Amino acid sequence: MKKFILQIVILVGIFFLTLFLSRKVNWMKLFQIDKITKSTEEKLGDLIWESYSSGATEITSYKIINTVDSIINKICKANDIDTSTIKIHVIEKDEINAFALPGNHLAIYSGLIKDCENADELAGVISHEIAHIQKNHVMKKLVKEIGMGALISLTTGNGNAGKAGEIIRMLSSSSYDRKLESEADITGVDYLMKAKINPEGLAQFLFRMATTEKDMPKAIYWISTHPESEERGKDIMARIRVSKKQFFKKSSNQEWNLIKKELDKE
Amino acid sequence: MQINSFSYTPSEHELEKASNSYLMSLVALIAGMPLPIINLIATFFFYVGNRKGTYFVRWHCIQALLSQLSLLFMNSFGFWWTVSIMFGTETISNKYLAYIITVFFFNIIELIATIYTAIKVRKGEHISWWFYGDITQFICKP
Numbered sequence: 001m002k003k004f005i006l007q008i009v010i011l012v013g014i015f016f017l018t019l020f021l022s023r024k025v026n027w028m029k030l031f032q033i034d035k036i037t038k039s040t041e042e043k044l045g046d047l048i049w050e051s052y053s054s055g056a057t058e059i060t061s062y063k064i065i066n067t068v069d070s071i072i073n074k075i076c077k078a079n080d081i082d083t084s085t086i087k088i089h090v091i092e093k094d095e096i097n098a099f100a101l102p103g104n105h106l107a108i109y110s111g112l113i114k115d116c117e118n119a120d121e122l123a124g125v126i127s128h129e130i131a132h133i134q135k136n137h138v139m140k141k142l143v144k145e146i147g148m149g150a151l152i153s154l155t156t157g158n159g160n161a162g163k164a165g166e167i168i169r170m171l172s173s174s175s176y177d178r179k180l181e182s183e184a185d186i187t188g189v190d191y192l193m194k195a196k197i198n199p200e201g202l203a204q205f206l207f208r209m210a211t212t213e214k215d216m217p218k219a220i221y222w223i224s225t226h227p228e229s230e231e232r233g234k235d236i237m238a239r240i241r242v243s244k245k246q247f248f249k250k251s252s253n254q255e256w257n258l259i260k261k262e263l264d265k266e
Numbered sequence: 267m268q269i270n271s272f273s274y275t276p277s278e279h280e281l282e283k284a285s286n287s288y289l290m291s292l293v294a295l296i297a298g299m300p301l302p303i304i305n306l307i308a309t310f311f312f313y314v315g316n317r318k319g320t321y322f323v324r325w326h327c328i329q330a331l332l333s334q335l336s337l338l339f340m341n342s343f344g345f346w347w348t349v350s351i352m353f354g355t356e357t358i359s360n361k362y363l364a365y366i367i368t369v370f371f372f373n374i375i376e377l378i379a380t381i382y383t384a385i386k387v388r389k390g391e392h393i394s395w396w397f398y399g400d401i402t403q404f405i406c407k408p
Contacts, residue, residue, distance in 0.1 A: 003400065004397075004400065004401060004404070007396070007397040007400065008397075010397075011336070011397060015340070015368070015372065018368045018371060018372075019364060019365060019368045022364040022365075022367050022368045022371075023360065023361065023364040025364065026360060027360055027363035027364060027367065028358075028359070028360045028363065031363065033358055033363070037358070140357070143356075143357055147352065147353045148351055148352060148353075148356075148357065148358075149352040149353050150353075
């Protein structure tokens with residue numbers, strides 16, 4: 001019996017040793033899995049965006065697009081993010097909402113821009129969404145909710161057309177889990193600080209939303225998809241205090257009001 | 267793996283049946299490729315069909331069955347991991363690929379050993395595998 005036990009131990013040992021050695025190899029790189037996943041995400045993103053954009057009006061005003069672009073450029077440049085990979089879309093819609101889609105598409109509703117009191121608040125929301133993109137939260141959420149098989153079949157044309165609409169509804173009107181939201185908040189704040197943008201804007205936006213939430217709950221989609229805003233605002237302020245980089249110049253309200261006026265014209 | 271002498275000289279008919287017990291697992295492995303349990307079930311039924319057979323046939327049926335059993339655990343885990351990636355919340359990771367490659371490596375070794383044993387047994391040689399042969403010797407009595 002002792003011999004059998006020893007043989008079992010040796011056999012199991014050989015298996016785990018092989019597994020251990022196998023794990024030392026970067027198979028993901030060897031099989032270019034990341035590249036394949038990225039290409040699936042790109043295809044999926046374009047497919048979803050195509051489906052969504054057919055029923056949406058994109059704002060083309062130079063002033064507004066330029067303002068949003070300059071915020072994104074500033075954040076991306078300071079954080080070594082390739083700006084050209086982020087596809088920004090400003091949508092004419094009164095809902096206070098912004099969301100990331102697969103393939104680095106970032107949709108911002110005009111309602112959210114109008115509601116921001118200054119450029120710092122908008123930069124806060126944008127940096128939070130960029131963090132979701134950079135941390136791959138979008139695909140993580142989709143894989144969790146729908147499954148990789150269904151996503152691949154959608155990109156290969158085997159999925160039903162309604163699936164794209166379902167994905168948009170899911171990404172624009174349901175929340176990420178708390179862990180991913182906190183990660184996006186913290187990363188977003190770090191992005192802002194590196195870009196020398198006042199990160200208190202994001203916290204202020206969350207605090208304001210938390211107080212007005214009760215009055216008009218249906219219009220504030222960004223808050224309903226990003227719950228526990230007050231607590232998160234406090235976490236953000238704590239992060240700013242810890243970083244000891246709290247002295248940022250606040251953006252000009254006068255300039256921001258001109259942007260809002262431009263939006264009203266649209 | 268070693269060639270041992272058996273307690274008696276098996277007849278031609280016995281050699282064929284014993285060799286078939288290994289081939290059974292191979293045929294079933296190809297037929298039910300994605301389901302790791304199919305080859306085990308096939309080998310088990312082959313054993314049940316021959317449990318009243320001669321000592322030599324029973325011995326090799328049991329060795330074939332036991333060798334399939336240990337692979338079942340490895341393959342099942344890999345199979346359900348793959349299912350959870352395809353239809354569940356898991357994502358492809360280096361951990362997953364390393365596991366699948368390890369399991370594939372063990373399956374290949376077992377496949378080669380099975381083909382080799384089936385050929386040798388058919389030629390009348392009594393092949394006893396390391397560990398599996400010892401357990402078979404312990405379980406299977408004349």
